[in-house]
Amino acid sequence: MKSFLATPFFIFALSQLASAQPVPQYDWAEDSAERDRLLRVTAPTTDFTQAEKFEANPGGATSSDADGRERLSQPSANLPQDQRMNFTLGEALFDKFWVAAPSSTKASDGLGPLFNARACQSCHIRNGRGRLPENDGEQPVGLAIKLIDTARQMGDPIYGDQLQLFASGKVQPEAKVAISYHTETVKLDDGEQITLHHPIYEIDNLSHGPIDTAIEISPRIAPPLIGMGLIDQIDPNDILAQADPDDHDGDGISGKANLKGDQLGRFGLRADVHNLVQQVANAFSVDMGLSNSKHHDDWGDCTSAQTECRTAPGGTQLNLGKHEIPQKVLDLTAFYTANLAVPKRKNTSDPTVLKGKQAFYDAGCVSCHTPKYVTKREEVAGGNSFQLIWPYSDFLLHDMGDALADRTQSGTVGTREWRTPPLWGIGHTKAVADQERYLHDGRARNLKEAILFHGGEAETAKQNFMALDRTTRDHLIQFLKSL
Ligand code: HEC
Ligand code: HEC
Structure with missing residues (x-):
């Protein structure tokens, strides 16, 4: 440096x-x-x-x-003082649990159909980092598993850019993930021993057959904000x-x-x-399946191979704007972070x-x-x-x-x-x-x-x-x- x-x-x-x-x-x-x-x-x-x-x-x-x-x-x-109200509004949006469309609480719907979490705060817990499961079978909410085909610089042709472990309505979650660890003991110069945990990811219950062989995964935990x-x-x-x-x-x-x-x-x-607004817009779309000015599709990370997902109802309300997340909502959430x-x-x-x-x-x-x-x-x-x-x-x-x-x-x-x-x-x-x-x-x-x-x-x-x-x-x- x-x-x-x-x-x-x-x-x-x-x-x-x-x-x-x-x-x-x-x-x-x-x-x-x-x-x-x-x-x-x-x-x-x-x-x-x-x-x-x-x-x-x-x-x-x-x-x-x-x-x-x-x-x-x-x-x-x-x-x-005059900006504190915007912070409070942004906080409510960050903490809000979005629901699938159509719902009775119109202004909160549009989640998914595929999603990793229902709220920003489910991953960024109290604005700190994500949690990893401590019990067998529990799905990692705060961990996003990116799917990347390095040669072609794209995601999976079926599962898209990220594995969504949850889904709404009739749509199935894309997969289940189990994390295990192999351990390595490191001995420090004065004899103290520290155990390192190397993660191993097992992905099964895939909803649409195998992931493309060119795809490698990049698991990332939600960082503090x-x-x-x-x-x-x-x-x-x-x-x-x-x-x-x-x-x-x-x-x-x-x-x-x-x-x-x-x-x-x-x-x-x-x-x-x-740019922070871009980061927040990506989260709304990829992590929660909510469209916005930077990601126009109501179905988030569903590919054309996932027809049941693409045809599920969206949550856009034209009186509020063209997207599930109106610009004001995106801006307030970004302002909060x-x-x-x-x-x-x-x-x-x-x-x-x-x-x-x-x-x-x-x-x-x-x-x-x-x-x-x-x-x-x-x-x-x-x-x-x-x-x-x-x-x-x-x-x-x-x-x-x-x-x-x-x-x-x-x-x-x-x-x-x-x-x-x-x-x-x-x-x-x-x-x-x-x-x-x-x-x-x-x-x-x-x-x-x-x-x-x-x-x-x-x-x-x-x-x-x-x-x-x-x-x-x-x-x-x-x-x-x-x-
Ligand atoms: C599924 C869990 C998950 C959800 C839900 C989620 N995030 Fe994140 N967030 C992440 C992960 C993982 C990263 C790191 C992304 C990467 O490296 O590509 C991240 C990164 C960020 C960053 C950048 C942090 C940094 O240090 O650069 C911001 C800001 C952020 N998220 C805001 C939000 C907001 C606002 C929401 C709700 C609209 C949200 N996130 C929803 C998991 C999540
Ligand atoms: C060559 C650059 C570099 C040096 C030198 C370096 N770090 Fe880091 N550090 C990083 C990077 C990059 C990461 C993130 C790695 C990852 O997430 O896999 C990191 C992560 C960390 C974390 C975890 C942070 C988190 O939020 O998870 C701690 C703690 C840390 N470093 C402490 C130290 C200490 C203490 C030293 C000196 C002994 C040190 N680092 C030296 C680049 C460096």
């Missing part, structure tokens, strides 16, 4: 060096004096004797003080400045931007979506946490988990504008090694590549969902396991973690839990 020590000149030089990928030129929003000042503010710290200024507010002025199970469901603290508007507001130049796809600086860490034309993807576990606050940190000055923070830096975790940014100053972004934020991510794709690979490739991204996930709020996982599940498919049951699955570009950082003495390692975990 190219570190945040990058000066504007360095960034310029970098764009000249850049790889085969065409690098779009974005205008810097600010004058160069301000840019220099911001680079100083966002440079990684070297002082671990005390907490950094503002570190306790990972979302800047948007950070909330909430506690309890709904701690990830709070509005940005600086959300103006805090701070989405802040992430949206990070200057693309700040993300691109860290990309080093050909590893010119030779530090073993490249980092690749997911660019489609001049659009920089930053949402989704492979950063393939560049854009303004979910990141909780304030409580124990940033705790000596244990500070030692753990130092270990996190020393191990090289910050090469990808970039601590901080200042978001772009733009009036339309409301309270998300010009905030010092601490997401701990570079929002780039990294080769994470074989253990985390699936066999799918979307465009130029795959099979071992994942977007560095933000780490803010990660310490609240258990309190919010009663379960800890980390990494793109939720395989890791605790933070140590998540770290030990790192490989590829993160191999050295992982080795550094493994070589720590037990106390320092525990401090590092304490630091993560304090985020």
Whole structure:
């Protein structure tokens, strides 16, 4: 990676060096004096004797003080009073259980016929991550299984882009999924043993015969949704400045931007979506079978081979618009996700946490988990504008090694590549969902396991973690839990 020590000149030089990928030129929003000042503010710290200024507010002025199970469901603290109603309306839509058409509650119908969940919140539990089944036979709701034919860059000719495990009316669910694990014991340098769980997916009860042989699956668990508007507001130049796809600086860490034309993807576990409204529109259509301005079909992810699904009644009401999800509903739901606050940190000055923070830096975790940014100053972004934020991510794709690979490739991204996930709020996982599940498919049951699955570009950082003495390692975990 190219570190945040990058000066504007360095960034310029970098764009000249850049790889085969065409690098779009974005205008810097600010004058160069301000840019220099911001680079100083966002440079990684070297002082671990005390907490950094503002570190306790990972979302800047948007950070909330909430506690309890709904701690990830709070509005940005600086959300103006006149926008709180929109947040509340968006929340109701996010929590709403959609039903199949036709129904008596007209404004809630249109679900499916094929779907993965009835509500956004069924997967993003209390705006945290999805849960995986703990009982045999239970279907994974918060896990989307994407179907990808890499050679042809398309989904399955019958089952579409994603396996829907639920269906309404006379339509059958597409399949049943069982997840089992084979375990591997990893011995750390000081003798501590950690068990890693490698998932194995078994797909049966397929409603329309076998899945095409060219299809590979990409299981992905629902990620937490805090701070989405802040992430949206990070200057693309700040993300691109860290990309080093050909590893010119030779530090073993490249980092690749997911660019489609001049659009920089930053949402989704492979950063393939560049815009929050698009991400929400995709969810309405693919996960719940609800049409909207970006996906016009009432039947969502049903293909023409699934006639019973395509001919089932839709839920569009022409008095509300052309789609099951009118534009206003889409916008309010996106507004809600854009303004979910990141909780304030409580124990940033705790000596244990500070030692753990130092270990996190020393191990090289910050090469990808970039601590901080200042978001772009733009009036339309409301309270998300010009905030010092601490997401701990570079929002780039990294080769994470074989253990985390699936066999799918979307465009130029795959099979071992994942977007560095933000780490803010990660310490609240258990309190919010009663379960800890980390990494793109939720395989890791605790933070140590998540770290030990790192490989590829993160191999050295992982080795550094493994070589720590037990106390320092525990401090590092304490630091993560304090985020
Ligand atoms: C079936 C479970 C499921 C449902 C239902 C669902 N999501 Fe998601 N969501 C996911 C998964 C899985 C991802 C990661 C997608 C990927 O990597 O392709 C995701 C990603 C997202 C992201 C991007 C997060 C990030 O870190 O980049 C947003 C925002 C989001 N969902 C919002 C919503 C909203 C709003 C709804 C309701 C309209 C919704 N989701 C419904 C599973 C779900
Ligand atoms: C080369 C870049 C890179 C480095 C270095 C790196 N990580 Fe990561 N980290 C990632 C990526 C990418 C993922 C997501 C992998 C996946 O989902 O399969 C991830 C995931 C995680 C997660 C799970 C997050 C979640 O929401 O599920 C934790 C915790 C984490 N990293 C901690 C660390 C620590 C601690 C270190 C240093 C020892 C470290 N990482 C070093 C790129 C990196």
